Amino acid sequence: MAAVSASAGAKSDYPLGPGDAIKIQVFQNPDLTLETRVSESGAISYPLLGSVELGGLSVAQAEQRIRDALQQGGFLQNPQVSILLMQIRGNQVSVLGQVARPGRFPLETANIRLTDMLANAGGAVPGGDDIVIVTGMRDGQPFRKEVDIPAIFLHARTEDDLILQGGDSIYVHRAPVFYVYGEVQRPGAYRVERAMTVMQAIALGGGPTARGSEKRLRLHRKAESGAVVQSEPKLTDPVQTNDVLYVRESIF
CATH class of the missing domain: 3.10.560.10 (Outer membrane lipoprotein wza domain like)
Structure with missing residues (x-):
């Protein structure tokens, strides 16, 4: 399995989610090397530690959590933990409808906004509407919002440039x-x-x-x-x- 191509900044910021494949390595401790996937509950099973919750943590935060657990458990004095993101699956956003490249796109960094993801999909085609529909889950509840894209720039409505979460869908309907x-x-x-x-x-x-x-x-x-x-x-x-x-x- 090939590792995901990402910059160092994207690697550190990316929030882990269910289905993501990672490789954990501990310097000079090859027996603690593990390739695994984050479960639907956001946890992994790791040698010596058992279940470790990593869902929602950035790669850097996940490294720190395992490092602290190994140290506090008395297994290693100063462990150097590195996590390599092998495959992104959980934190993806679907972009559908009248866009140039519809499909599923990874949230490779934290704080990816709606306009960023539309740009990844090539933007709306000439027949696409200016108003897009964003759906997903927020705080365990279904979420739906219609966003006027030109107004974000023309009227400085930056609060409508939503920060996306894994599992969100963006739909661009045909223009009226x-x-x-x-x-x-x-x-x-x-x-x-x-x-x-x-x-x-x-x-x-x-x-x-x-x-x-x-x-x-x-x-x-x-x-x-x-x-x-x-x-x-x-x-x-x-x-x-x-x-x-x-x-x-x-x-x-």
Whole structure:
């Protein structure tokens, strides 16, 4: 089993979790060399010591815990313990949906944030939404939060750049769209931009044709009941997800 490639800093900061494979070595004590996996409870079974809780500890902290246990147990006077991270399995985050490289990514260091993990996945594709959904567990309870990614940078909402934990999932949904058809230059589906108005929506469709009129519009919008409601919108009205705009012919 090949060791995980990581910098010295990442090695020291990485929090061990269930499923992680490690190799423990004690200088000049080859009989204490052990390759093992962290159990689901976060423990390992180590010679002389029995069960040792390592889950949630950084690699450096785990080394110190074993060092202290060997010393306090009277087994060695000044043990020099090193832990090599062989395979990361427990502390991973899933990135799903409309990203360039969906998959599972390791938390190789502590304090990995949401934007860091999205960057690891290549970011959202052009059809991806600006708002992502983060799910996982916090304090033993299910956790779910919708995060506006542009707002983190545009409005300095750094508190929304969440610190991720092992087992978290990040989901990037398809961007919301509206539809425009009838007497427009380029009928079709388009992304709903922030604070978009009906006038801007028609402009995305290339504007009315020679026979069309921006004064003769019909809007089809699904109500909460599920019924489709028709109306004649103003050019300054906001556009919502799944709106259907129909540009009718001029009456002249």
